Amino acid sequence: MSEERIQQIIEAALAFFAREGFAHARMDDIAKTTGLSKGAIYLYFESKDAIIAAILKVFFRQEMLFMLRREPSPEPIHEQVLDLTQSMVGAIEHMKPFLSIAFEFYAIAGRRKEVRQFLWEYYTDLHAFWWELIQRGIERGEVRAADPDATAMTILAMFEGLALFWLVAPQSLDVPAQAEASMRLILEGLAPHHE
Amino acid sequence: MSEERIQQIIEAALAFFAREGFAHARMDDIAKTTGLSKGAIYLYFESKDAIIAAILKVFFRQEMLFMLRREPSPEPIHEQVLDLTQSMVGAIEHMKPFLSIAFEFYAIAGRRKEVRQFLWEYYTDLHAFWWELIQRGIERGEVRAADPDATAMTILAMFEGLALFWLVAPQSLDVPAQAEASMRLILEGLAPHHE
Amino acid sequence: MSEERIQQIIEAALAFFAREGFAHARMDDIAKTTGLSKGAIYLYFESKDAIIAAILKVFFRQEMLFMLRREPSPEPIHEQVLDLTQSMVGAIEHMKPFLSIAFEFYAIAGRRKEVRQFLWEYYTDLHAFWWELIQRGIERGEVRAADPDATAMTILAMFEGLALFWLVAPQSLDVPAQAEASMRLILEGLAPHHE
Amino acid sequence: MSEERIQQIIEAALAFFAREGFAHARMDDIAKTTGLSKGAIYLYFESKDAIIAAILKVFFRQEMLFMLRREPSPEPIHEQVLDLTQSMVGAIEHMKPFLSIAFEFYAIAGRRKEVRQFLWEYYTDLHAFWWELIQRGIERGEVRAADPDATAMTILAMFEGLALFWLVAPQSLDVPAQAEASMRLILEGLAPHHE
């Protein structure tokens, strides 16, 4: 019941924060969208910042749950990577309406240690996931002996950059195509016959 | 004289916006830092938003001027790319204190068309620069016949992502090393003996 | 309840606007007089101008309601006119403390079409009322065949002018006496045995 | 030279006060229109209020100078009155662009004794003028033995009211025609064969 209310509030807040930004969105808006009164919001969250903090947590967990749950697969790494790329693109597209929020959090991260730490954990998890995949690829001989750390980081960075470009040029950028092209380029760089 | 004041204000504003965020930074602070009165600020900028708009323009032009000015060079593309990577890293490091501002602009871009357009022009310029370099590499036979569009985009995305990670984990990430590693991976993917 | 607050605010605003003028009266004062906080005022009116607009409407309706409600009467027109004159004088005296506000609205009317239109409607109503009375007088043969339009206008003008003189010389002008004298002069000009 | 500057300033101020109202018109506007700098204004007037005060004096003297200078005339009073009516209408039409200012002064009169007194003197002069004319009419037997005080006041009031209606309904009111009709009505009421 209480949990339900909290979800209601977070959803309403997400909508307004995405549309107006953290500073511009008003508690009034959130309350009205929730269908609750302004006072009621404060029964569940002690402040606007508390809502923002809650959203930070919700926001940076959803996206990758599907990935972190993947079982090790016997499929060729190459195929898995391309599959995952599609999934990532799907995830980015799914949260398109909220991308602005992500960048607002990044801005805040530059100023607040807790946010920085939280986000770093998130990226660490993602990184670990790709690291493992690459590592497996190396072990299986499907990937040349590249540095899996730096490679995973490169992949993550590429996805983040893509999300940014998509935010900035929603019409001009074919995200799935670009993501695939980028990933194929990286895969090419990882191909074992190079050595 | 007037130009000088405008620079003063932009600098003070940059400092406070970086430290506090657009919403939190107060005109009072900016004025005080400038050494001017609050009223004087309004002689040069008609509103806080006008200052932010001015900063947008200053901010996303500085970084790449050095690049766009480069003459075509006979050096091997491979060397040029690694050189440029160092320059980019230098630029990112140089504007480290203001990275938060960049991300705040990205968030705003998601909500305001003019900002989106301005940023897109910026990225278009950068993209054209890399595109040309790659194209030249292909013509010279130093790079395989990859899609220069997608490749340039990949490079840009990678740099943006790196900046983000650095903001989030200033201690944990060795930016120059990571940038070089990422770029070498991409270069590997572009190596001509692949075909 | 809400209606009650609105009345409270309008009353407080009237008092301060009358005393200080629209420009000088401060929202703070109005709030304090109401017993409300400044913020509360903004729950009911979105701006100072909105309060002024509301007052315009309240102000130019009260005065004449009593007149417009009058049933056609069999009394001699002559008597009716003198009765009405007294009522008008009563109305003017009643709103004496707020006369300044009326003139501020007239000044604004010169600059803003909507105000002009609103006031013109008000005068049109008043005009219609006197027009009808005069017309009835003509029909009954108690008034000579004068132009009822111009006559009604003359009467209204005379009252407005009187209000102005009273504002300017509250001590020197005996309004009831002057109003009666003016009206008797006009009635004389309307007497039927002239023709 | 100094006098010239003062005139310049008063004219510029008149223009802006008429257009924007006393409160809205800014010293900046006035200065710019004058062609002088803001600082220079303060060499000639010690404050905005001082300019307003100067305008009050200029404003309420121009209009009637032509009248007060009139020599007693042998013409029939009836004719003289209609002539004067035309002159008054001309005067009103002439200062049409500044009528708003007049009403702003009336509003201020309600709040400030000096303004009240100044205006009262002005009206007293005008009143005296009409009083004399009527008195002469009575003496000459061209006007019945009406109260010249009340009559003069009625005439003045009528003109003020007309000016107001014209401000409020510049299109709908034919001022010359209405003024003549109103005056004829009053003249009718003053006709000697009544007694």
Add this chain to the structure above:
DNA sequence: TATGAATGAGTTTTCATTCAT
């Protein structure tokens, strides 16, 4: 739990006035 009216501190913005030159 829930309401929503009320608060009041905090911010932007305005502009008459000053003053160094």
Add this chain to the structure above:
DNA sequence: TATGAATGAAAACTCATTCAT
């Protein structure tokens, strides 16, 4: 005399938060 950049006090307005019901 004249300038116009600078001041700073004032005022409108905002909105997260509280609290009586």
